[in-house]
Amino acid sequence: MNSIEMLKTLVGFPTVSRDSNLPLIDFVDEWLGKHGVNAVQVPNDEGTKANLYATIGPAVEGGVVLSGHTDVVPIDGQPWNTNPFELTQKHNKLYGRGTCDMKGFSAIALSLVPEMKSLRKPIHLALSYDEEIGCLGAPSLIDQIKERIPKPEAVIVGEPSMMEAVTAHKGIGAFRTVVTGYEAHSSQTHRGVSAVMNAAKLINWLSERETRFRDATPTNNGFLPHHTTVHSGVVHGGTALNIISRQCEFLWDVRVIPGGNAISVFEEFQAFCQEVILPKMQAVHQDSDIQTTILADTPPLQEVADSPALKLAQDLAGNTVHSRVAYAAEAGQFQEAGFPTVICGPGSIDQAHQPNEFISIDQMEQAEQFLRKLIQRLS
Ligand SMILES: [Zn+2]
Structure with missing residues (x-):
């Protein structure tokens, strides 16, 4: 399954924060299982939603966490020209709720799992619920990552940033x-x-x-x-x-x-x-x-001098730019737990939460290249 097919599948699960994300999580769990990767689900108290994390490669220190949230904002009252939960391509843009915020990044990471065969250091996937209603799912996910996986070198949160490193958020x-x-x-x-x-x-x-x-x-x-x-x-x-x-x-x-x-x-x-x-x-x-x-x-994400996460994201993106953003994300929570953290993901925040949300194919390709370089670097 290529990244666009994977995005089509993920967008097809209407994971609005007020509803369950379990069908998507079960699909991901099964997809990883098919590729020999054991995932762990971290459910909420009611058992209606779950986070998921998985380690691909050896369980050693120095890996990289790729973090994404599975929930999306509602479409109520928004004038969409296409079915928001069916990925629709027009010219070089892919329309659908969550395409840029932020199933695009997760789709690319998942579609590349079959290429993560000979990692020397691990890639950890971390998918959360309820990010859009106050980053409520991430704490239990981050607790388990902290306890159960060997210390990673960096966390990359794939929120839309046009593939430029973001070092601080509110x-x-x-x-x-x-x-x-x-x-x-x-x-x-x-x-x-x-x-x-x-x-x-x-x-x-x-x-x-x-x-x-x-x-x-x-x-x-x-x-x-x-x-x-x-x-x-x-x-x-x-x-x-x-x-x-x-x-x-x-x-x-x-x-x-x-x-x-x-x-x-x-x-x-x-x-x-x-x-x-x-x-x-x-x-x-x-x-x-x-x-x-x-x-x-x-918590906000604080800018840190000489952050290994920033250096990594800039190396992979092939540029030296970085910026600060006004939106909140889970990056501050990862940082608070002691992980060097950066935001870098495809698409623009300008399209997030909007009717006719889209991600450009060009951004998908840039993110794919970014993650392929990461796989190379850890292999
Ligand atoms: Zn988001």
């Missing part, structure tokens, strides 16, 4: 806030506590917090935007125009530059809730409440 904290007020007729604002109106004050605080980050951060740090961002993407609240709303819930995230900490923003937010907003709500009705849950907290 971290992400994700949060859910539920505001509980007290219902009354909307003409009686002195009696009710509006969850919607108070949520608006909290969201406004988030917006102003981002402005303070923007103003306090040097602009030439390689990130675009250059500062930690704070954003609310979903709000649900209220039941009718003329009822003071009892409940409002919103989701928000903090994407921190290296050195920053999403949890410290959460703590500032909590203090604002407890000290400024909640006392005023409770003065009207004592049952008023504000609860915030941490959904995810993923």
Whole structure:
């Protein structure tokens, strides 16, 4: 199976994060088994999803981990011109959900397994679930890699980077806030506590917090935007125009530059809730409440001087460029576990999460060449 056929197979599994990825994982497990490679599945608590890792070649130190996530973002409401879960080639582009983010990289790595026959040092494959909803699957995968495989030289995370090494990415904290007020007729604002109106004050605080980050951060740090961002993407609240709303819930995230900490923003937010907003709500009705849950907290990837992972990626890509990216990825988690880590993968982040997501055949070929060089180097 060549890399495009493999990509067609992987895209055919609709592994949206909210759904199971097990059919894809079982397929990969079976594919590796056919080529004499034993894979290990690391399931989630409910048994509905799994990570998978496998070592190809001898179990010795100095190998390289190729990391990819198996989940994709939803297609709901997006105007696609083709079936998102059926790989469609038009001219030199391959369309389908996950083609660039990031089944392309995984497809190439898997299609090259038959060529990994005479490795002196191992290639480890590491495929995760739930990356797109806060890198939730990777920790259990990384724990097992740390415990069970001989120390690798580097981890290459194949997120779309146009095959250029990425040495730093932002971290992400994700949060859910539920505001509980007290219902009354909307003409009686002195009696009710509006969850919607108070949520608006909290969201406004988030917006102003981002402005303070923007103003306090040097602009030439390689990130675009250059500062930690704070954003609310979903709000649900209220039941009718003329009822003071009892409940409002919103989701928000903090994407921190290296050195920053999403949890410290959460703590500032909590203090604002407890000290400024909640006392005023409770003065009207004592049952008023504000609860915030941490959904995810993923570390940034920090740039490291003389990183062996960066050197490796540049050697394989045949260039000396490197950059920093604003999106979050699993690279920071691998680094936090002690592995030299770099991002380098085919396709552009500009196409990720979009309708009509695609990867160019040229990018597929460049990545294939990159991984063939890696096989040569480790053989
Ligand atoms: Zn991705």
